[in-house]
Amino acid sequence: xxxxxxxxxxxxxxxxxxxxxxxxxxxxxxxxxxxxxxxxxxxxxxxxxxxxxxxxxxxxxxxxxxxxxxxxxxxxxxxxxxxxxxxxxxxxxxxxxxxxxxxxxxxxxxxxxxxxxxxxxxxxxxxxxxxxxxxxxxxxxxxxxxxxxxxxxxxxxxxxxxxxxxxxxxxxxxxxxxxxxxxxxxxxxxxxxxxxxxxxxxxxxxxxxxxxxxxxxxxxxxxxxxxxxxxxxxxxxxxxxxxxxx
Numbered sequence: 001x002x003x004x005x006x007x008x009x010x011x012x013x014x015x016x017x018x019x020x021x022x023x024x025x026x027x028x029x030x031x032x033x034x035x036x037x038x039x040x041x042x043x044x045x046x047x048x049x050x051x052x053x054x055x056x057x058x059x060x061x062x063x064x065x066x067x068x069x070x071x072x073x074x075x076x077x078x079x080x081x082x083x084x085x086x087x088x089x090x091x092x093x094x095x096x097x098x099x100x101x102x103x104x105x106x107x108x109x110x111x112x113x114x115x116x117x118x119x120x121x122x123x124x125x126x127x128x129x130x131x132x133x134x135x136x137x138x139x140x141x142x143x144x145x146x147x148x149x150x151x152x153x154x155x156x157x158x159x160x161x162x163x164x165x166x167x168x169x170x171x172x173x174x175x176x177x178x179x180x181x182x183x184x185x186x187x188x189x190x191x192x193x194x195x196x197x198x199x200x201x202x203x204x205x206x207x208x209x210x211x212x213x214x215x216x217x218x219x220x221x222x223x224x225x226x227x228x229x230x231x232x233x234x235x236x237x238x239x240x241x242x243x244x245x246x
Contacts, residue, residue: 045163046072046091050082050109051098051125056148063152079104079112087116094163096146099126099133110140114187121162134169136243139185144168185226185244192219197236197245 047064051057057075064071074092076082079101086092095113099106110122121144124137129147137145144162146155162168185193188209195205202220206213224230227238239245 044070044072045093046074046089047159048074048076048082048085048089048092048095050076050079050095050101052077052100052102053098056098063155067152067156078102079109082109083112083116086113086120090117092117092120094159095120095122096125096159097122097142099124099128107136107140110137110142111187111190114141121165123158123162123168132243138169139242139244140190141185141187142168145170185223188219189223189226190244192216192223193235193239193245196220196223196232197239 049057049060051060054077061073061075064073074085074089076085079097080103082095082097082101086095097106097109097113101109104112106124106126110124113120113122122142123144123146124133124140124142125146125148126133127148129145129149134145144158144167146158146168150158158168158170191209192205195208200208202213202216205216209216220232224235227235227242229235229238236245
């Protein structure tokens with residue numbers, strides 16, 4: 001694994017914030033999450049972090065250990081390992097997925113994980129924090145977005161918001177495009193959308209998705225309805241406007 005200056009900088013920023021957070025905890029500032037207070041069996045909150053940068057994982061783990069003893073962190077270094085961990089462990093309460101993974105990007109991973117455990121909330125995390133990335137993450141089923149350069153109190157607040165069933169996106173993404181913010185596509189609809197962007201006909205979609213052609217047509221009809229379009233070309237253009245495809 002080769003680490004760039006940007007990875008080291010993000011970790012240094014996180015550890016710098018941690019130093020200030022440790023002072024807060026030493027003064028009795030530890031706060032238990034609302035989710036844990038609602039758990040009558042005393043179970044801890046379990047978070048799965050999918051990130052291939054050991055330095056950032058170490059910083060993230062240190063942040064949780066310094067300020068929140070009610071959270072258990074499980075880590076995976078690739079999309080495949082993350083999906084396997086999610087499939088094997090039904091007690092995971094939240095998944096945090098890095099945008100850039102070695103085997104599959106974070107957007108595709110969000111969709112894949114929604115098929116494994118639809119009820120488990122997923123959050124995208126990245127060194128990028130522009131509104132387009134956040135909007136695209138929302139469209140791919142993310143319940144929130146975390147910038148790696150955010151201070152620990154903000155990261156923890158966003159994690160708690162998602163665990164409470166609230167939005168984990170900041171105002172930057174919320175104010176960019178109201179239609180995009182409210183847009184929700186199913187995993188199958190995203191699959192159809194990406195195949196559309198590749199120029200696939202219904203017959204090819206049928207074979208690649210392993211479903212009947214009439215089911216493909218049903219997904220297309222629903223996709224057009226959600227996007228507010230009437231044709232394949234319009235669907236692709238609209239999806240690009242919303243940042244759902246590149």
